[in-house]
Amino acid sequence: MTEEASEIVLSKQELRKVTAFAAACAETVLEIFEADQPDDSRPRDAISAAWAFTRGGERGKTLRDTAAAALKAAKGAHTVAGREAAWAAMSAAGAAYLHPLAKATQVKHILGAGAYAARALEIVADDSSAGDEHLKQMVHHATPVVIDVLKRFPAAPAGGGRVGELIRTLDTHLRTSAQ
Known part of the structure; x- marks a missing residue:
């Protein structure tokens, strides 16, 4: 017997706020990908x-197509950090x-x-604390709507x-930040 997930009501405005949070996160590492692939705008x-x-x-073809293109760009990155940065961009459009x-x-969306x-920041810095620091900064950028x-x-x-692991850390920080 398969357990079915219940449905959560999400407004378009809430989706816009979640997407804004994701775009702000991804934008911070765009230069990492562009240093890897300067002629690739995907x-x-x-x-x-x-x-x-x-x-x-609209939530339509442009978002889907650009997310798919960013995924392809990630596959063509020369560095692991560039790949992770492109995946961040893909995730922003996918949010x-x-x-x-x-x-x-x-939750990954x-x-x-x-x-x-x-x-991506951890890889560039060769230090996991760089990723942890980025997550702390992102907690401050999350709006009450995103947390809700x-x-x-x-x-x-x-x-x-x-x-x-980073998703779970950010998840925990955001769930406890508003308490």
Whole structure:
């Protein structure tokens, strides 16, 4: 017997706030990808599409296409840090597609961009404290709406390597920051 997840009500305005948070997280490491691939605008385009959605744009083809293009850009990155930065951009555009299902896996739509950005910074600095510091900064950028939406979902799931660990750390910080 498979347990079905209950549905969470999400407004378009809440999705816009979650996407703005993700775009802000990803934007902080865009230069890491651009140093790796200076002629590749796909991650920048994904972040721009995310920002356009936050300003009232539609959740449609442009977001999907730019997220997919940023994913392809990640595959072409020469460095691991560049790849992680491109994944942050892909996650920013993908944040608009947070599914209204009460599943822990959906937390990655909210926090993935922040975790990938933190990982990119760790790699560049060759120091895990750089990622932890980035997460602390992102906690201060999360609006009450983002925290409220996050709290409607179960805690982030186990697994996912270092990025999964960063997602769980950010998840814990955000859930406890408003208490």
